[in-house]
Amino acid sequence: MDPLLLARWQYAITTIYHFLFVPLTISLGFIVAGFQTAWYRGGNPVYLRLTKFFGALFLINFAIGVVTGIVQEFQFGMNWSDYSRYVGDIFGAPLAMEGLLAFFLESTFLGLWIFGWGRLPKGVHLATIWITAIGAALSAYFILAANAWMHHPVGFTFNEAAGRAELNDIVAVLLNSTALAMFVHVIPAAFLTGGAFVAGVAMWRLLRHPDVDTAAYRKAAIAGSWVVLVAGILVVVSGDIQGKLVNDQQPMKQAAAEALWDTSAPASFSLFTIGSLDGSEEIFSIRIPYALSWLATGSFTGEVQGMNNLQAQAVATYGPGNYVPIVPLTYWAFRGMIGAGTLAALAAAWFLWKMRKGRLPSRGIVAVALVLPFVPLAANSAGWITTETGRQPWVVQDLLTTPLGVSPSNGTLEVVITLVGFTILYGALALVEVALLRRQIRIGLPPVEPEGGTSTDGEPDLALGY
Amino acid sequence: MELTTLWFILIGFLWIGYFVLEGFDFGVGMLLPIVGRNEPERRATLRSIGPFWDGNEVWLIVAGGATFAAFPHWYATLFSGFYIALFAILVALILRGIAIEYRNKREGTAWRTRWDWTIAGGSLATALLWGVAFGNILQGVPIDADKEFTGTFFTLLNPYALFGGLTFVLLFVTHGAVFLALKTDGVIRDRANRAAWAVGLPTAVVAVVFLGWTQAIRGDAASTAIAVLAALAFVGGIVANRLRREGWAFFATAVTIALSVVSLFVALFPDVMPSSTDPAFSLTTTNASSTEYTLGVMTVVAVIFTPIVLIYQGWSYWVFRKRVSVPPPIVES
Numbered sequence: 001m002d003p004l005l006l007a008r009w010q011y012a013i014t015t016i017y018h019f020l021f022v023p024l025t026i027s028l029g030f031i032v033a034g035f036q037t038a039w040y041r042g043g044n045p046v047y048l049r050l051t052k053f054f055g056a057l058f059l060i061n062f063a064i065g066v067v068t069g070i071v072q073e074f075q076f077g078m079n080w081s082d083y084s085r086y087v088g089d090i091f092g093a094p095l096a097m098e099g100l101l102a103f104f105l106e107s108t109f110l111g112l113w114i115f116g117w118g119r120l121p122k123g124v125h126l127a128t129i130w131i132t133a134i135g136a137a138l139s140a141y142f143i144l145a146a147n148a149w150m151h152h153p154v155g156f157t158f159n160e161a162a163g164r165a166e167l168n169d170i171v172a173v174l175l176n177s178t179a180l181a182m183f184v185h186v187i188p189a190a191f192l193t194g195g196a197f198v199a200g201v202a203m204w205r206l207l208r209h210p211d212v213d214t215a216a217y218r219k220a221a222i223a224g225s226w227v228v229l230v231a232g233i234l235v236v237v238s239g240d241i242q243g244k245l246v247n248d249q250q251p252m253k254q255a256a257a258e259a260l261w262d263t264s265a266p267a268s269f270s271l272f273t274i275g276s277l278d279g280s281e282e283i284f285s286i287r288i289p290y291a292l293s294w295l296a297t298g299s300f301t302g303e304v305q306g307m308n309n310l311q312a313q314a315v316a317t318y319g320p321g322n323y324v325p326i327v328p329l330t331y332w333a334f335r336g337m338i339g340a341g342t343l344a345a346l347a348a349a350w351f352l353w354k355m356r357k358g359r360l361p362s363r364g365i366v367a368v369a370l371v372l373p374f375v376p377l378a379a380n381s382a383g384w385i386t387t388e389t390g391r392q393p394w395v396v397q398d399l400l401t402t403p404l405g406v407s408p409s410n411g412t413l414e415v416v417i418t419l420v421g422f423t424i425l426y427g428a429l430a431l432v433e434v435a436l437l438r439r440q441i442r443i444g445l446p447p448v449e450p451e452g453g454t455s456t457d458g459e460p461d462l463a464l465g466y
Numbered sequence: 467m468e469l470t471t472l473w474f475i476l477i478g479f480l481w482i483g484y485f486v487l488e489g490f491d492f493g494v495g496m497l498l499p500i501v502g503r504n505e506p507e508r509r510a511t512l513r514s515i516g517p518f519w520d521g522n523e524v525w526l527i528v529a530g531g532a533t534f535a536a537f538p539h540w541y542a543t544l545f546s547g548f549y550i551a552l553f554a555i556l557v558a559l560i561l562r563g564i565a566i567e568y569r570n571k572r573e574g575t576a577w578r579t580r581w582d583w584t585i586a587g588g589s590l591a592t593a594l595l596w597g598v599a600f601g602n603i604l605q606g607v608p609i610d611a612d613k614e615f616t617g618t619f620f621t622l623l624n625p626y627a628l629f630g631g632l633t634f635v636l637l638f639v640t641h642g643a644v645f646l647a648l649k650t651d652g653v654i655r656d657r658a659n660r661a662a663w664a665v666g667l668p669t670a671v672v673a674v675v676f677l678g679w680t681q682a683i684r685g686d687a688a689s690t691a692i693a694v695l696a697a698l699a700f701v702g703g704i705v706a707n708r709l710r711r712e713g714w715a716f717f718a719t720a721v722t723i724a725l726s727v728v729s730l731f732v733a734l735f736p737d738v739m740p741s742s743t744d745p746a747f748s749l750t751t752t753n754a755s756s757t758e759y760t761l762g763v764m765t766v767v768a769v770i771f772t773p774i775v776l777i778y779q780g781w782s783y784w785v786f787r788k789r790v791s792v793p794p795p796i797v798e799s
Contacts, residue, residue, distance in 0.1 A: 056571075063567035066520060067560040073530050074552055077545025084545075085613075088538020089756040096531035097767055103524045104775045108782050111517035115786060164538075167756075170763045407546035409614045418553045425557060429564060436571050466509055466516060466570035 004406045006415040007079040010422065012388075014071050016381050017426050021065035023380055026140060026187070027194025028058040029133030031227065033126075040126050046216045049445040054198060054220070055129075055464050056446075059114065060436050064429055066107070071422065073099075079415065083395055083405030090156055090167040091146050094174070098142035106135030114465045140190070141183050148179035150396050151387070152249045158399075165399060178249060181242040188234035189341075189383065193376040195227025196344050199351055200372035201441055207366040213445050214360075222355060228348035235341060240295065247296040250397060251305040252314070252323060253390030256330040258292055258304070259285070265303035267292040275327060318398070325392045333385040340379035347372050469761040470751040473536040474738065476768060478731040480532055482724045484525035485596075485638075489723050490716075491519040493642015495562065495589030496635070499582055501646060501657040505575075508582060510792045512566065514649040517786045519566060521779055523559070535764050539613050539754035540738045547607065547615025548599055551622055555595045562588025593638045594631040598622060601630025604730055605683055606740035609747050613754075616743065626679060633676040636669035637700075637726070641719040644703065648712040651789045659707060662715070666704035673700060677726065680733060684740070689733035696725035 032055045039047035073095060076084050084091075112120065113128040120128065155172030156165045167173065202220035205212070247254045255261075259273040261282055269291030274284045293302040307324050314323035347368050354361035395402040494515050502508030534541040545552060561584050569581035605626050608616045643665060646658035677693035685693075703718030734740070738754055741747035755761065 059567065060571060063564055066523075067563040070523075070527060070559055071556050073527055073534075074545060074556060077530075077534065077541045078549055078552055079546070081542035081546035081614075084534065084542040085538055088534055088541060089760050092531065092533075092535030092538060092541070092756070093760060093764060096528065096535040096764060099524060099528035099531040100767065100771050100775065103527055104521065104779065107524050108521040108775075108779050111521055112782050112785060115513075115517040119785060167760045167763070170760075407542075407549075408612075409546050409616070410549060414549050414619075417550065421553060421557060425560065429560075432564075432568065436568065439572055466512060 001412055003410050003412050003415045004403055006419050007406050010079060010419045014422055016384060018068040018072055019380060019384060020377050021061055023190035023193040024061045024197060025065045026136045026190040028054060029136050031194050031198055032058050033129040033133050036126055036129055040122060045448045049448060050216055050220055053445045056440050057437055059464060060433060064433055079407055080405045081407040086164045086400055087396060090149060090165055090173060094142045094146040098139050102135050102139035102142060106132055137187060140186060144182045144186060145174050145176060145179040148176045148182055149173055151391060152176060152178035153396055153399055177245060181245050185235060185238040185242050188231040188238060189380055191231035192228050192235055192344060193380060195224045195231055196376045197373040199224030199228060199348055200369045203351060203369035204366060205444060207363050216445055221351060225348040225351045228344055232345035243295055252310045254296060255305055255307045255310060256325045256327050256390050257334040257386055259327055259331045260304060260306045261308050262306040263303060263309045264306060266290045266301040267304035323393060325390050330386055330390045333382045336382035337379050337386060340375050340382060344375045469758060469765060470755045473761055474735060474751045477529060477532055478727060480525055480529035482727045484529055485727055486720045486723045487522035487525060489638045490642045490645035491515040491522055492589040492593045493638040494646055495585045496639050497642055497661060499586050501654050506792050507654055510650060510790050511654055513790045514646055517782060536756055536761060537738055537754045538756060540749055543609060543613050543615055543739055543749055550619040551595055551599055555592055558588040558591040590635060593635045597631035597634030598627045600730060601627030603739055604680055604734060606742035608743045609741035610743060611747050613749060629676055633672050636665060636672055637723060640666045640669045641723060644707055644715045644719050648716045649789055651791045662707045670700055685733045689729045692725050692729040692732060696722050696729060699725060
């Protein structure tokens with residue numbers, strides 16, 4: 001088998017896997033910080049118990065995000081060494097900054113938070129979880145700036161002699177419009193994920209154990225549901241901004257995500273399209289007239305480029321080749337993202353309706369509560385599949401194609417070993433993680449401590465530390 | 467000073483940070499099944515590194531990121547060339563990190579014992595493989611005119627590099643034992659103290675041979691002098707440990723690791739990855755580097771933020787300065 005194909009599968013598997021955990025890390029950090037702040041300000045022990053309960057779940061999730069993150073940094077060099085040589089002058093900078101500015105912050109202050117109960121003054125201890133969460137969000141910014149450059153390269157010149165892209169404006173890279181649009185989309189998506197997790201877990205507890213700590217889980221279920229709803233609105237707004245940018249910066253991705261073969265003005269939005277098996281033309285579709293023009297350009301009659309036209313342009317500019325991504329994948333992943341995100345928001349709204357004015361939902365909802373935490377994970381993965389496969393065959397848009405980025409020194413056997421190795425390891429870790437989360441959720445809220453969570457002898461909190 | 471030289475020094479500094487800090491948590495990990503003989507003892511042993519190990523590991527991530535940013539060709543050749551070795555390091559780091567964090571997330575002797583051995587094995591494998599990797603960088607590996615590694619995984623398994631691996635393992639075990647003696651109380655402190663002495667003596671011999679071998683392969687007066695200082699610091703460390711001056715002992719083993727890395731980097735300079743195929747193909751600080759502009763940007767970032775990191779990471783060590791005692795047994799529900 002071709003090492004290129006294997007390396008691509010490896011990147012897809014390890015990255016999608018890593019990003020199952022990251023959004024939860026980012027948002028749960030803030031949500032736990034929110035619970036702890038509520039306890040700090042009001043002294044209500046319920047919030048302390050919620051802090052510890054969701055804090056323990058946060059830590060179980062955090063560990064996998066951290067260890068799989070190292071793979072992310074290493075595999076650019078391991079599997080994509082020519083890509084690294086080509087972009088290192090630009091791409092390496094945000095990665096290094098991510099480590100220096102964000103990861104140190106996140107890891108050091110998380111250690112202080114876990115082991116600092118009772119040792120740090122309460123206010124300082126509260127600050128450590130906020131700083132941890134901010135560090136996580138900051139790391140998202142830097143890695144998105146790096147990723148955004150692959151979609152919309154800015155602030156560089158191409159050095160013919162060195163055969164690589166070279167940075168000439170770091171501010172342009174860090175303030176890339178694509179990076180800003182991604183950040184304001186990914187962060188609310190992370191909150192949607194964390195909110196759904198909290199709401200799903202709390203609702204499950206409410207329904208399965210209706211006599212235990214009902215008031216606390218109710219607070220959590222309501223808080224989580226509101227987070228989902230607010231984040232859902234922000235995701236839609238920022239998704240719209242991003243869609244218009246993609247229309248300007250990556251029209252081929254836009255066309256593929258909409259299965260639009262022919263340039264149209266006005267363009268209709270496809271709700272459902274079946275294409276021919278090779279994805280080269282449309283057979284059947286259901287469409288909303290004018291909608292795509294409006295989404296892509298802000299005008300009901302704006303022109304949206306189709307794939308046939310864009311392919312001809314690309315051949316004229318870059319030479320012979322196929323510049324169309326895998327249309328069904330991009331198209332359906334895009335719809336999967338929107339569909340899953342919408343489902344999560346609807347479920348949250350339903351939860352809030354069922355809990356209005358002190359009511360308790362009926363047990364029928366328990367299935368929804370069980371599924372809800374997983375729905376945004378599907379949306380997140382589908383979003384990345386849309387944006388990354390929609391860029392193909394480019395690894396850096398209009399500059400470097402994916403096959404030219406792969407490591408020339410790797411043989412098939414070597415890439416098979418790492419691909420199989422990571423897949424098995426990651427699969428096993430997922431099983432262990434889910435089992436631990438389930439266990440922790442079944443145990444439920446930790447008991448109230450007499451000292452309000454501060455033991456006097458500096459013993460760490462066993463709910464979180466060891 | 468050339469910015470390329472400055473970044474070579476900064477990357478050396480990051481590796482010093484990584485090996486001095488994670489070095490002791492590797493050592494504690496390897497010693498875990500030996501110094502902790504029951505559940506409370508193991509818990510206390512792990513608690514000595516609990517608040518720190520993750521922050522320590524970030525030094526590696528930053529070293530990797532900085533190499534990518536400042537010397538893309540070094541990063542590309544090293545990571546694609548040492549492919550299977552780095553894969554093994556990643557697997558070991560993943561298992562070890564998960565083991566440290568998950569062992570106490572539920573009760574059960576089997577569960578915990580399994581993770582304890584994972585911690586020990588993961589720490590051992592990572593320390594060994596870093597030693598092998600650095601030995602190979604020092605010694606030179608086959609690299610062609612296109613800066614591509616042309617060897618295989620087995621090219622890396624040569625006597626000098628494996629001896630480097632052994633040296634790293636022993637140095638980290640000693641360093642970790644000294645750290646444990648400094649950071650714990652009671653029975654663990656005593657056992658760690660004895661372990662540091664028992665392992666320290668053979669380590670001294672192995673380390674001197676390794677540093678001497680290094681100087682024979684690729685060294686100059688400066689790197690040799692620094693290697694001698696590293697050896698002297700190590701001897702000072704095991705003597706201080708014997709005298710139960712634990713703070714001094716830890717300081718001395720930390721200095722040993724730092725000076726060893728300095729010696730390796732001084733011996734390497736101006737190469738970053740020598741080619742054993744033809745010295746003309748070697749990657750150097752100049753032919754592997756990023757542009758002046760990128761290095762300038764990164765220098766500004768590093769100058770501002772590295773001191774801040776050192777301050778708050780130092781503060782976290784200050785917060786947890788108290789010795790860890792063996793907790794009373796927990797009644798398991």
